[in-house]
Amino acid sequence: MACHRLVAFLLVLGFAFPASSAQGPEFKGGVFDPPRAAPDFALKGSDGSDLRISKYRGKVVALGFGYTFSPDVCPTTLADLAQARKKLGAAGKHLQVVYVTVDPERDTPERLRAYLDVFDKTFVGATGTPGQLAQVRKAYGISVAKQVFEGSSAAYLLHHSSFVYLIDRAGNLRMLSPFGRSVGDIIHDVKMLLKE
């Protein structure tokens, strides 16, 4: 169900999976062909700012969705992005990681800040009202499902789409990076976008 939604969403956006991509074979991730403007949003940033994705024009943005309660998938993604940024050296300052929570109930801006700082102090978290966040998720084709498990001390766990978008310096959605991609692949694609 969620998968069909994502595929339909990606087709609408003109997303091309790597194998079928004619124009972007040099990228390691799936590419958007042609590129589409990344939907803008106004959320509350973990740095206290009004966070709009458009304010990072001029930088390459890695946009991910997750929550601080997550011990496994989200920290893995963030640790990989932190390592990629570090390995990019001086060019790393042109990569901005933006992490939008899927769990506004638990994630305050302060909590997001403390969580992201462990990986990279330049990462910015974003939260908002449940309604605002639902709109952002819809615009980006992100699914979330809440589940309560008996026998777990966690009040609830969230299942969510775990891919990361890469947005180019002009503010266009360019690539989709699924969970588990190598840091080398991420660096490769960010470098390609930085060269443009």
Add this chain to the structure above:
Amino acid sequence: MRRLFRLSLALLAFGLLATLSRAQSQGPEGSKIRIEGAWARRAPMLKDEAKGGPTAGSGNGAVYLTIVNSGSAADDLVAASTDAARTVELHESYEESGMMMMRPAAKLGIPAGAKLELKPGAYHIMLLDLKRDLKVDQVINLTLVFKKAGQIPLQAKVK
């Protein structure tokens, strides 16, 4: 003769080393369960419980490792505990319908002569309600509980 002496010394040293490294993470006498490559993901203790809501907790972490069962009988990892968190649960992340899902697991089975790798995006030991920050290069103490092999203490380095 002298060469033989040296060789036996080397063998003795090797045997001693092997015994020592086994002792670090092996269960009671006769147990055939061995733990390899344990590490924990760095994670912050999140203090703002009140602001984060009643269910937010103080931050969570994860430990990854490989369980090697060289015995002739299957065994189950049934529980774990640590000095670094109030609660420890066995969990599994898996992909379904394009989403990353997570669920608790009552036990993790390791067939006879098999290995089970706990790794990012798959099985992991979830630490709930951290008692302290898990900072890079620190070491946390854990105890794994197996159905047959019993308790196996070990250490995991934070990465």
